[in-house]
Amino acid sequence: MTLRPPVEPMLAQAAEVMPPVRPLASGAAYELKYDGYRALVFTPAGPGGRVLLQTRRGALVQSAFPDLVAAAGAQLPHDLVLDGELLVWDSEAGALSFEGLQRRAAARARSASALAAKLPAHFVAFDVLQLDGRELLHLPYVERRARLEALFTDHALTAPWTLCPMTTDPAKAREWLDSWTDVSGVEGIVVKPQTSPYMPGHRGAWTKVRRRDTTEAIIGATTGTLTRPQLLILGRHDQDGRLRTVGRTVPLRTEAARLVAEHLAAAGPGHPWEGVTFAATWGSRDVLDVRLVRPDLVAEISADRAVDRGGVWRHPLRFKRLRLDVSVQDVPRFGEGSAAAAG
Template identity: 75%
Template structure:
């Protein structure tokens, strides 16, 4: 999901402060005044919820990771204005304390029951959302295929029903939906004959190549096959002077070699797409010699779009 993992604490009694804590332990409740106010009004004292902070962009009709980042980086004085524009929601998937009683050692089955009861007893609605859960394999498969059509919903998380809550330890498995799609190879790391990974782009409405993501490192045999089709870039390449981060949000920069942007790669991508850019590395599938750069989905379309 296009969100930020967070813990939400309500005070032990009247007059206390609602606390929002990030995965890394930072206290950020000043950036989420709408959630703090809703928690003080709607949630019981002595509660700790584990979940995901998300922002819904009503104009775009989708979850917005960009708006979420804007809110997460806001200073206190600007937080109220951003909250009015982009309200936050808390998707709860676990309860760690209820009525002041710690639940960490209880199996997830029991904690889930308590979480569902909390939502029912309090009749909680927005900004509180209960993350759906099922033990039905067929239903889980259906969710993976249908719910991930919503921009920002990437897949499923599988948890053992008997597991205790272990802070700092991921005792579950994440399954992301992946789709195949096409993009234009604009640059590579390594050399033309032995590329390490591919930097990919798509043409915008003006016909200019815009970067959309990078692949994971290529296997040696795949690298040789791709290298047979690469050609050095000529003058005026659209990526000239562009710096490519080694990962989303990283300050490390890739050392790239620009290539002639006429070779199309088929890649496997998950559903994490933000303003036309894939946030996670893509998996190279094959070279599409039967597809031209003009046949590739235009910049701004998601991972489900594919050339014929």
Template identity: 75%
Template structure:
């Protein structure tokens, strides 16, 4: 059967740590997890064969990626389906840029070429679902990976095509989790059983995000002063102004009572006055917040997804830091720095 879009991508469930020796005996591979845009790329066979890019949710967006389309027509064989991530390189910043990726992903067809010239896109492949018109979903992962590597070798594929790094060595995987996640855009690991089939829409893989302990200042809450439901956190910028950096997941009832003991109503002129806070990144749902006096420091657990100084994923509250002051908190824009101590 020839695969045609849309195809539901296989997914991963979240875990907190690299599995131990018992899990490893089953045989798994580790891939570096990128914090980018999931995409499936199809090179279709037959007269007038076209190239199609599909998002995770099934939208066809090839008109937004003219640079990839041109490279695919020139370099990739027909009847191919790749699963991977779209990334964008910002030459001025010298790094992968999620902000630029968002701009390109939202572009209209007429503005896409100019954006492509400024921010070239790359496709980081991690799975091969079809080759030469032959569907490979039932193949074990190890065989799909072997064919994917052979594809890159046989066609001498280079930029904008790249292979996601992969290893079967747990020590190497732990090293990646501890060191490579310092690189912008690399946020953790994906663990895949070597014998697993590709099951569209099924969470058959495991993802692990690196998390770091860090500090931020409680600037607002939802709920009440005595029973806060979640915390809106900030850090001071270079001008000394408190800037919002993220929010926590909902607090447990016992933690809520403990935090409430240290909160006080905000004084006039709070830096968050008039600011609208949304429930999640990219959401239009606005939180109903209560401003609090910004003099309490919270220790939180954060992953590596930080854009323009703001944490894109909810933070996990750890504890109130009564032993430090707001001046000890990392400055706005620093990201998930190590805890103060």
């Protein structure tokens, strides 16, 4: 039996910290987690067939990535299925670009080649699901990984193909989580039991741990009411002094909501966000019903490394506490990422 799209990728459950080694008696593998699009690459069974590129949700997007398709035809063997992360390199910025990846994914065939020259695609492979026409899902991770490494060696694969870094040393994995996540496009690690088979659509055997940093932002609006806020809409001032939206929190717990409510005040005329709408979630067209508040309260938050446009977090933030000892002038400027405020 050979695999053909759509194939549901195996998923990872989120965790705050690395799981302890003891329950994973068979040993664990630790891989870098990249901030891109999950994708599967299918090469044809023989000459004349088409290379297919499938997203996590099953859509075929190979027409938007002609550079990757050409590289697959030139470097990859037939009847192969790779699982990995699709990334885009911004040559002008000299860094991985999630916004560039979005532009590439949305491109039509006519503009895809031009975009590919400016924003070349790369594929970080972390699993092989089929090799030489043989489906490998039943094999344990450690054997699939050995075949993946041999594939890169035997075919001398080079860019745009990258073998995902992996270690079995928990101490090295913690070092990666602390230091490698400073690199743009790297957001954490994925922990995988070495004995686990590949289970399409299954979530639970793998664990993803994103690096989270503590930082500050200004409360500019809330959902709910001023006496019972639910979500906080947060901002930071840019270099021109404008309050720019940077993200929203997850729902506040009852005790935190009560504490915040004690210090909130309704916004007066001239609030910088008058007339602004806020999406319910990143990429959503649903709009939040918000109440503008006086932007003079600072919240300490926990944020991951997925940041767009230099200063907007894609994932919800976690409220930790109010910083009544910090003024809005002490909050990092828009575009300063997760740098913590002084004091």
